Amino acid sequence: MEFIILIASAFGGGLFGALIGALPAFIMVGIIGLAGMTAGAGAADLVGNVAFGSFFGPHIAFAGGVAATAYAHNKNKIESGGNILLPMAKLNDPMTLIVGGMFGSLGFVINHIYGSILAMPTDTIAMTVFTSGMIARILFGKTGLFGEKCADGSRAFVPTKESGIFLITMGLGAGLISAYYAVTTGLVVLGFLVSATTLIFTQMGHPVPGTHHITLISASAALASGSILIGATFGVLSALLGDFIGNAFNSFCDSHIDPPAGAIFLLSFVIIIFL
Structure with a gap:
């Protein structure tokens, strides 16, 4: 019951x-x-x-x-x-x-x-x-799991050099701060909750990116390893993986498959198994 x-x-x-x-x-x-x-x-x-x-x-x-x-x-x-x-x-x-x-x-x-x-x-x-x-x-949906082909038949699954550097920088910064607080407070979800709250600005129409997959994964890796630097490294990996999943599933499509969720569960598996 x-x-x-x-x-x-x-x-x-x-x-x-x-x-x-x-x-x-x-x-x-x-x-x-x-x-x-x-x-x-x-x-x-x-x-x-x-x-x-x-x-x-x-x-x-x-x-x-x-x-x-x-x-x-x-x-x-x-x-x-x-x-x-x-x-x-x-x-x-x-x-x-x-x-x-x-x-x-x-x-x-x-x-x-x-x-x-x-x-x-x-x-x-x-x-x-x-x-x-x-x-x-x-x-x-009517576009399939991976969406339809774009007009010229090409699909970009990896970021350009410029956007890739941006993602690495974002992942490093958000990863470092979240990993630091995870190690010093033991609160693995603190950065995640802060990131989720910042999306209120996205809702308002401002170009604020989702970072919860970065902050949660970096905190989890930092606590599992005891290293803030390892946590930040996983933050970078999560930023890049989230972008790849977004390009793979949410390009030329007609519904939302959540890229941060994909990055979180895949890298959480890696952290639990190997760290």
């Missing part, structure tokens, strides 16, 4: 994520998580049960919002199925919200399978977000 209740609560979380939009739901992970850290453990356990639970857990609320957006595009209700900034409340369509709720429940079940049943040695929440995005693409 408790498991059924959790699935039902995840349905609500996925629906709520669709209602307010996928990215706003993820931003709330950062806000609620940081608030929970300052407030201490408390009855609600803001970090574990709210920020990463059925209310705003990325595998539930963000994934629900992503799927609802893909569905709405499939039904010609919105222009882009990859616009994760757009709240689905705009459409006044109950079925779009229900799809979000269904993917919220699906995300809970997939994460339970990955984590509790299969005991996958990785970040199962990130792996679930990535899996859910692929399922939504298969069900509601």
Whole structure:
């Protein structure tokens, strides 16, 4: 019975994520998580049960919002199925919200399978977000998992020299600061929560990049190895891997498959196995 209740609560979380939009739901992970850290453990356990639970857990609320957006595009209700900034409340369509709720429940079940049943040695929440995005693409998209070919038939999977240097610089800087705080405080999710919160500026229309895959991976590697420099190195790797995954899955496509989630679960596997 408790498991059924959790699935039902995840349905609500996925629906709520669709209602307010996928990215706003993820931003709330950062806000609620940081608030929970300052407030201490408390009855609600803001970090574990709210920020990463059925209310705003990325595998539930963000994934629900992503799927609802893909569905709405499939039904010609919105222009882009990859616009994760757009709240689905705009459409006044109950079925779009229900799809979000269904993917919220699906995300809970997939994460339970990955984590509790299969005991996958990785970040199962990130792996679930990535899996859910692929399922939504298969069900509601028309461009295939890797998108359509561009007009001239070429696809750029690796960054140019200039953008590559930028990614390395970004990964190094964000990785260093997150690794430092992870080693000195023992809080592996601190940088991740800060990065998630900064996406509020992206929602406002400013060109602020996602860095949560960098800060989380660098913190995880730093704590596992005891070295801030190793943490920063993994931050650089995560920045480059996230860009590659974005180019591979989100170029010339009609839904969102989350590149940071892909980088997080792949590099988390490497950290757990080898560090």
